[in-house]
Amino acid sequence: MSEPNYFEYPIPDPYAIPVEDIDVSDPRLLEQDVWGPFFKRLRAEDPVHFTENEVFGRFWSVTKFNDIMHVDSHHDDFSSEPSIVIDDQDADFMLPMFIAMDPPKHDEQRKVAQPVVAPMNLAKLEKLIRARVQTILDSLPIGERFNWVDRVSIELTTQMLATLFDFPFEERRKLTFWSDVATATGSAGGIIEDERRAHLLECLEYFTRLREERAKQPPGEDLDLVSMLAHGESTRNMEPMEYLGNLILLIVGGNDTTRNSISGGVLFLNQNPGEYDKLRNNPRVIPNMVSEIIRYQTPLAHMRRVATRDLELGGKQITKGDKVVMWYVSGNRDDEVIERPDEFIVDRAKARHHLSFGFGIHRCMGNRLAEMQLRILWEEIMKRFHMVEVVGDPVRIRSNFVKGYAELPVVLHSH
Amino acid sequence: MPQILFIEYDGTEHRVDTDAGRTIMQAATDNLVPGIDADCGGECSCATCHVFVDPAWLATIGGPGPQEATMLDLAPERQDTSRLGCQIEITDAMDGLVVRLPQFQM
Ligand code: HEM
Ligand code: FES
Numbered sequence: 362m363s364e365p366n367y368f369e370y371p372i373p374d375p376y377a378i379p380v381e382d383i384d385v386s387d388p389r390l391l392e393q394d395v396w397g398p399f400f401k402r403l404r405a406e407d408p409v410h411f412t413e414n415e416v417f418g419r420f421w422s423v424t425k426f427n428d429i430m431h432v433d434s435h436h437d438d439f440s441s442e443p444s445i446v447i448d449d450q451d452a453d454f455m456l457p458m459f460i461a462m463d464p465p466k467h468d469e470q471r472k473v474a475q476p477v478v479a480p481m482n483l484a485k486l487e488k489l490i491r492a493r494v495q496t497i498l499d500s501l502p503i504g505e506r507f508n509w510v511d512r513v514s515i516e517l518t519t520q521m522l523a524t525l526f527d528f529p530f531e532e533r534r535k536l537t538f539w540s541d542v543a544t545a546t547g548s549a550g551g552i553i554e555d556e557r558r559a560h561l562l563e564c565l566e567y568f569t570r571l572r573e574e575r576a577k578q579p580p581g582e583d584l585d586l587v588s589m590l591a592h593g594e595s596t597r598n599m600e601p602m603e604y605l606g607n608l609i610l611l612i613v614g615g616n617d618t619t620r621n622s623i624s625g626g627v628l629f630l631n632q633n634p635g636e637y638d639k640l641r642n643n644p645r646v647i648p649n650m651v652s653e654i655i656r657y658q659t660p661l662a663h664m665r666r667v668a669t670r671d672l673e674l675g676g677k678q679i680t681k682g683d684k685v686v687m688w689y690v691s692g693n694r695d696d697e698v699i700e701r702p703d704e705f706i707v708d709r710a711k712a713r714h715h716l717s718f719g720f721g722i723h724r725c726m727g728n729r730l731a732e733m734q735l736r737i738l739w740e741e742i743m744k745r746f747h748m749v750e751v752v753g754d755p756v757r758i759r760s761n762f763v764k765g766y767a768e769l770p771v772v773l774h775s776h
Numbered sequence: 777m778p779q780i781l782f783i784e785y786d787g788t789e790h791r792v793d794t795d796a797g798r799t800i801m802q803a804a805t806d807n808l809v810p811g812i813d814a815d816c817g818g819e820c821s822c823a824t825c826h827v828f829v830d831p832a833w834l835a836t837i838g839g840p841g842p843q844e845a846t847m848l849d850l851a852p853e854r855q856d857t858s859r860l861g862c863q864i865e866i867t868d869a870m871d872g873l874v875v876r877l878p879q880f881q882m
Contacts, residue, residue, distance in 0.1 A: 434821040434843075468849060479852035480880030713815045713824075720821035722846055729882070 368416070375399040380406050385688065385761070386417050386447055391662060392759040397703070400424055400691035409675035417447045420665070420684035421677065424691040426698040426716065428675050432666060432687050434721035436463060439666035439685055441723060446762050447665050447686055456543075456561075456606035460614070460723060470607065471726065473593035477525060477586045478730045486524065490734060493520050494741045501773055506752055509769040513738075514623040521734060522615050527585035528571075539564040540616040543609045544763055565605040572604070586611060611727075618660040619731045621765030623738060624755070625658035626650075628769060629705045631751040636707045643708075644743045650707040651735040656715035657705050662690040662764045664719060689716040690764060748774045778871040782809045782827075785879040796868050800875060801825040801861035811877040818862035823847045824881040825861035826854075830874035837864060837873070853878040 368387050375383055375398045383399055390396040403410050403424045410422040423429050432439050443449070445461050459470040476482060497516055501507070515537055523533040542560045568587065576591040590596045590607065599607070630637040640646055665686045668679045679685065693716050694702040700710075718725035725731075742749065753770035780803050782790040794803040804812040804825075816822035820843050829837050834857060840848055844863045848854050861875070 430816065430819055430821060434816075434819060464846070468846075472849070475850075475852065480882070481852060484880075711817075713813055714817055718815075720816050720819065722850070724822060724850065729880070 375402050381411070383407075383410065384412050384414055385410075385422055385691075386412065386414065386420070386686075388759045388761045391690075391761065391764050392757045394757060396662075396690065397694070400688060400694065404691060404695060409677045411677070418684070420447055420686050421674070421679060422691075423674070423685060423687050424695075425675070426692040426695040429687040429689065429692040429716055430720055432674070432685060433664070433716075433719055433723070436722055438669055438672055440669050441467070441664075441666060445664050445666075445723075447663065447684065456609055457600075457603045458606035458610040460610050461606075464722065467722065469595040473589055473596045474586060474607065474611065475726055477589055478727050480729050483729055483733055487733065487737070489524065490521065491737050491741070493517070493524075494734075494737050498741055498745055503773050503775050506770055506772050509627055509749070509771045510620070510624050510766050511768075514620040514766075514769075517623060517734065517738065518616050518620045521619070521730070522612060525586050525611070525615065525730075526571075527587065535564075535567070536612055537616065539609070540612045543613050544617060544760070561605060561609070564608065565601060568604070568608050569601070614725070615727050615730065617763050617765055618727075619734055621660045621763070622655050622658050622731065622735055624766040624769045625660075626654040626735065626739070627749050627771065628751055628755055628766075629654060629657055630749075633705050636705060637748070639707050640739075640743070641747075644740065646708050647736055647739045647743075648732075649709065649712050650739065651732050652712035652715065653705065653707055653709050654735065655717045655731070656693050656699075656712065659690040659693050659715075659717050659764055661717070662760075662762055663688050664723070687716075687719075689719070692716045745775065746773050747776045750774060778866055778868055778873070780866070780870070781872070781874045782811075783874065783876045784809075784811055785877055794866055796866055798866050799862050800827060800859075800864040800866065800873075803866060804861060809877075811881070812861060813881045814862065816862075820844055820847055820860060820863055822882075823850045823860060826851045826878050826881055827859055827861045827875040828855060828857045828878065829859055829864075830876070831857060833870075833873050836869060851878070851882050853880070 368389060372389055372395060383403060385399050390399060408425045409428060412422060413419045423432055440463050441461050442463055443461060459467045497513060501512060519533050519537045522536045523530055528536060542557055571587050572591045575588040580592045640650060663686050665684055668681055668683045668685055670681050672679050696702050718728045750772045751769060752772050755766050756768035758765045758767055777793050778796060779791055779793050782804055790809045792803055792807040799818060801812055801814050801818055805814055813824035815824045840859055844860050847860060848858050
């Protein structure tokens with residue numbers, strides 16, 4: 362993966378440069394939390410926007426809610442192959458995964474993995490998840506500063522993944538590590554490319570062993586994901602790289618996204634004390650608040666497609682083969698569709714109508730799991746703490762894809 | 777004014793009066809029938825307005841179109857009688873229609 366030395370120039374004032382020079386792929390925009398006005402200007406003046414730079418080549422940025430919905434639900438015109446991030450993967454280390462496949466292969470593979478996160482199965486997991494949330498929250502210090510990201514957000518999402526994979530519980534932080542490695546680009550994770558590959562191959566080896574073990578066991582009823590992949594007709598003979606790709610998809614899909622929603626919720630309630638009061642007065646708002654947190658955070662800032670034919674989009678002529686990037690982070694702030702979009706409102710009407718999970722055939726498979734984790738977490742937080750107080754500036758991640766936090770210092774106050 | 781009967785998974789019944797031209801999804805959300813999320817707002821892009829059409833009504837209602845069929849694949853409880861509520865436009869001929877709701881929306 363290419364690392365943008367290219368982005369070493371100072372971040373410009375988005376209103377002081379010609380609109381055609383706006384480049385929203387700069388990974389510092391999310392890191393420094395200055396992305397808002399860049400997208401606001403594009404939505405107003407150039408909603409389908411062309412950029413060409415040395416790092417990512419040519420790409421179109423789609424910034425309005427309805428245009429994004431259109432691209433996302435027209436998979437015949439907009440292919441997910443070979444990659445769903447702006448950056449192309451290294452051709453000699455491609456990880457095939459169904460998020461980056463078109464029908465019919467996508468449909469076959471998704472069908473195998475889906476039952477484990479289907480609501481029916483989740484209902485069975487709810488008790489276990491609640492117990493784990495309770496244990497984590499009960500272990501936290503009251504009145505003492507600590508990093509919420511590490512002790513709660515990462516810990517909880519990692520435990521959930523270990524549960525889904527039936528992964529050896531004591532070794533669960535390996536999952537976190539592999540997720541970080543998989544999403545690291547160059548200096549972002551402090552890991553260079555060779556090391557990254559070595560770690561991912563380690564992940565493959567580990568899961569290959571698990572798969573072999575589980576393949577020998579008869580298919581049971583309460584299947585974990587590894588067993589499902591081991592027994593599933595369209596997945597049991599997966600090539601190693603394809604197997605790795607699908608594991609990484611679930612590890613990353615279920616990791617950073619939920620983690621950053623957990624951290625984001627704490628931050629937004631602190632920035633909006635009136636909303637925190639609403640929550641204290643009426644915890645029944647939690648399911649609605651969870652959707653609002655996920656909208657407001659938008660844990661994955663974009664998904665990218667490739668045009669499969671010459672076509673027109675928002676008045677622009679797109680050429681077959683062009684990259685088309687759907688900026689969910691922008692569409693979620695589009696005031697044509699969402700009222701007062703820059704405000705965090707826990708009892709917002711139609712809060713579920715957001716882009717954070719995407720739409721169409723690739724719509725997030727883990728959306729109900731993510732919502733359930735957040736709902737249970739907030740139910741248990743409200744039983745225990747008067748306030749999770751943010752006591753310092755968050756440290757955000759440098760990326761144009763994962764929108765999230767490395768640190769969020771907090772102090773807990775009991776009732 | 778066509779009347780639609782929604783039956784929740786637990787058997788709770790909701791009889792709602794609606795207008796020709798609305799969709800089944802809108803008839804449910806207009807009348808606060810629980811169990812229809814309609815996350816995409818009726819764009820055939822989320823499959824959270826999944827319903828089962830009463831077999832007696834299948835001939836009148838018809839089957840899903842191609843995009844709808846693809847989206848229905850995402851619904852874990854999909855059956856032969858499955859449709860997406862936002863893709864069924866109500867006509868006067870549908871007075872008395874019975875649709876059941878799945879246990880969960882995807
Ligand atoms: C708040 C948390 C989450 C967010 C914001 C999120 C976001 C997304 C987005 C934007 C997509 C692509 C949608 C599109 O292209 O239209 C996606 C796909 C996916 N997500 Fe999530 N996700 C979350 C949690 C999870 C969890 C917990 C899991 C699994 C354990 C998961 C697994 C997947 C998978 C497997 C796909 C690929 C689906 C496909 O291509 O058919 N996600 N997610
Ligand atoms: S409301 Fe989304 S598919 Fe019907």
